[in-house]
Amino acid sequence: MGEGHNTAARNIRNAIASAAGNSSEVLVVDPYTRTNPAVNRLIQRGYSAAINNYPRLWKIVFTMLSRPAVIEGMAPLLAQLTSAVSGLIREFKPDIIASTYPVFGYVMQKINAAAPAPSVPFYMVITDSTMINQTWYHYPCDGAIVADEPTADVLRRGGVPEEKIHTLGFPVGLEFEEFIPAPPPRTGSWNLLFFPGGPQDRAIHTLELLATLDGVSVSVITGRRKDTHAALTKARLPHRGNLIGWTDKMPELMGSHHLFIGKAGGATVQEAIAAQIPFIVSHIVPGQEEGNIALIQQSAIGALASQSPEHVLHLVKGAMANDAALWRTWRKNLLHMQKPSASRKIAEFLLSRAGAH
Numbered sequence: 001m002g003e004g005h006n007t008a009a010r011n012i013r014n015a016i017a018s019a020a021g022n023s024s025e026v027l028v029v030d031p032y033t034r035t036n037p038a039v040n041r042l043i044q045r046g047y048s049a050a051i052n053n054y055p056r057l058w059k060i061v062f063t064m065l066s067r068p069a070v071i072e073g074m075a076p077l078l079a080q081l082t083s084a085v086s087g088l089i090r091e092f093k094p095d096i097i098a099s100t101y102p103v104f105g106y107v108m109q110k111i112n113a114a115a116p117a118p119s120v121p122f123y124m125v126i127t128d129s130t131m132i133n134q135t136w137y138h139y140p141c142d143g144a145i146v147a148d149e150p151t152a153d154v155l156r157r158g159g160v161p162e163e164k165i166h167t168l169g170f171p172v173g174l175e176f177e178e179f180i181p182a183p184p185p186r187t188g189s190w191n192l193l194f195f196p197g198g199p200q201d202r203a204i205h206t207l208e209l210l211a212t213l214d215g216v217s218v219s220v221i222t223g224r225r226k227d228t229h230a231a232l233t234k235a236r237l238p239h240r241g242n243l244i245g246w247t248d249k250m251p252e253l254m255g256s257h258h259l260f261i262g263k264a265g266g267a268t269v270q271e272a273i274a275a276q277i278p279f280i281v282s283h284i285v286p287g288q289e290e291g292n293i294a295l296i297q298q299s300a301i302g303a304l305a306s307q308s309p310e311h312v313l314h315l316v317k318g319a320m321a322n323d324a325a326l327w328r329t330w331r332k333n334l335l336h337m338q339k340p341s342a343s344r345k346i347a348e349f350l351l352s353r354a355g356a357h
Helices: 003-023 031-035 037-053 055-065 068-073 075-092 104-114 149-157 174-178 200-210 226-234 250-255 266-275 288-299 309-335 342-356
Strands: 097-099 122-125 143-146 165-167 190-195 216-221 241-244 259-263 279-283 302-304
Touching: 003 122, 003 174, 003 266, 003 342, 031 075, 068 075, 075 104, 097 104, 104 122, 122 342, 143 149, 143 342, 149 165, 149 288, 174 266, 174 342, 190 200, 200 216, 200 226, 200 309, 216 250, 226 241, 250 266, 259 266, 259 309, 266 288, 279 288, 279 309, 288 302
Parallel strands: 097 122, 122 143, 143 165, 190 216, 190 259, 216 241, 259 279, 279 302
Antiparallel strands: none
16 A cells, blocks of 8 residues: 555666666556556555554554455455456566565465466565565465565564575665765754654644754655645744655655654665664554564664654654764664665566576
């Protein structure tokens, strides 16, 4: 449902194009959008409303969807999607298929069971970390590509054979290979990047508190949340900084700011790691993002501040204190986690498996 799944797919496509040039043809497609765009938009709006305003409700839904029997019980609802994917395979005739969204493991199982010919090699590219939905690895595939060892351990405990687990990193954009992060704020001037999650009044209160800090500028990214953008415009926030709607310039923005504040989406966290920008989690989306939060905390590359806007302010002050001692520790730890060439490694891996088919 989040944009991170599509971002991961596009990054892999770009890396394949870089590695293989005209000798490869890559189709990046969201079959949900193709089959029933109106219903898909409705589901996406419902998902957005749930994670921002009714997180406990989303936790129940997420827990249900992590049980394979629930997915299988939805077979009639997924019949149109399965038919669409089958049609795409017949039309495009791929040498290999990779999915960055978990439900397609079930879809491919149905297609392969009905196929008279040998199945096309199929790989899952898991875009969440540390605590992941079972749907990612429950259904048959030729292999699973994961971002890190904690996620690989989840698959091992789930019974996935070692030879099917490939720890290659998260497919961030190729621009991160030569990325220059923001220099330390030596003059005491801090640039914060805020991606508000949760209710609008919480975002407004957070920005009002951050405005009390001297030398702090805040760039606010509202993405596709037009209602939040309108509310912040009306409140004339941020007082110092910029208000930006949807953007495809997140790498550049991360590279010009010192702290990221927002929800811990899979792609967002991995891009923050690649950009070496410490992460303060201001809003929890129960379920898939809890693992990303665990990664941030266990790796000491940021902190959780979901209790209140005052909690966010407290942690920002802590990161800035004592010549930014805590911030410098977070930045140092980020250096050890970087995998800026992950997309290229995944592309080379998939090309090798396609060539062996």
